[in-house]
Amino acid sequence: MLRKLMKHEFRATGQIMLPLYLILLVTAFGSNIAGRWMIDSQISAVSLLGGFMVMAFAIAIFAACLMSFVLMIQRFYKNLLQDEGYLMLTLPVSIHQHIWAKLIVSVVWFITTLFVLFLACMVVAYNVRFIQEFFGVFADILRGLQKLKISEALNGTVIILEFLVLIFLFLAAFSLQFYAALAAGHSLPNHKMAYSVGCFFVFQFLVQFLGTMFLIGLSKSPVFRFLSNWDPSAIVAIHTGLLMMIALVLVYGAIFYIVTIFFLKKHLNLE
């Protein structure tokens, strides 16, 4: 059922995100043309048009980033807490599956947006020499990697994976903070959106307050004394740091996941 929920979630969001990506790539191509032949033109109308084309690309970047963020909130709100909720929440699926479907699809769009932005920047900067230089850097990296020991190559790969996992989890946990605020705010009879905004800021305050208290507590604990006296190698220190951050983000996400489930299961209040 999760797969089916995700299929329809991608269908709903794809009709907004895919045209946006197309616009982003087209405006990137326009910016490339503008940069090559138009902006420095002696004819002021052509130069102005080139400027507008670059501006359109900047707006498209902003729109793609904003929309992937807005969609994450809007889909949860509209699909589960508004009229569509009567259909979605009476499907033979659990609340957990609903949350996971929304979460996974949101994170996939975040990552795709980053990838398309990178692609668009490549399109803007495209000329033969640039691409040759860009892939030349890759070739240098590959030559460097061949000189590495197996342990160093393995550690490097694991660090990159840990970093990607951290980004993935942080995006999911941050989305869950929004979901929890919306679910809590919409459990009340009136002024649901105002309460949701209020809940978000209360949650944000609590995260910062409890996070600071945790760090203060940690600085006085035996763990801190152990870490102070610990003298690891750079690689081990990076691994430890990343794993600790992953653990903290997991706790942060799990708390908001539980809050979201609690309000949707026990205090659902569709109008």
Next chain:
Amino acid sequence: MPALECKELCKNYGRTTALDRLTFSIEPGRIVGLLGPNGSGKTTLIKLANGLLTPDAGYISVCGCAPGPQSRKDISYLPERTAIPIWMSAKQLLDFYGDFYEDFRRDAAEEMLAHLNISPSQRIKQMSKGTREKVQLIVVMSRAAKLYLLDEPIGGVDPATRDYILSTIISNYNPEAAVVISTHLIADVEKVLDEVLFINQGQLVLQAGVDEIREEKGMSVDALFREVFKC
């Protein structure tokens, strides 16, 4: 096994009592009118059966299961408002129902859509409010469910559409299932009902067969409703 059963069911919204120790059961194969004035608790009861609300006390079950993903396989629910996603086309809506409900009869739905001259590629948002309601009813009635919960299916529509809705319900429901129709437009639904439940201020006032009411009280359900709920 009853299609829908409640025992001492209670639900409060803050200090307001919506349902107060409601006890009844509905057997399969019956078309039941859930009748009561506005604010009597009809929609709350249907939401509780769907698991959209949690009871404060008591027990509610659908085909022997407490509300949850399992019981939702047995329920075909028509909410009082249009809940189908308006970005979908009619075909995508059928895909959606087909994906989530094993008992969805796609051929029946396609036939009913064709009867209304609705193209599969037409988007829901391009349809009028009345057509959206008909499409929602079509997908709900195209399921071979064990319990149909229809919340105000004929509220706010013209008399011709009411006739269409009632004939769609009667000609498409699973005969082994129970159909619960919540409404206060009794005169229109009376002809299709086997049984009625009168509820007022969250309490059961009467549960009786329609024929029984006519024979014993010598009046129509509509007349009895007017007498019971006289202001």
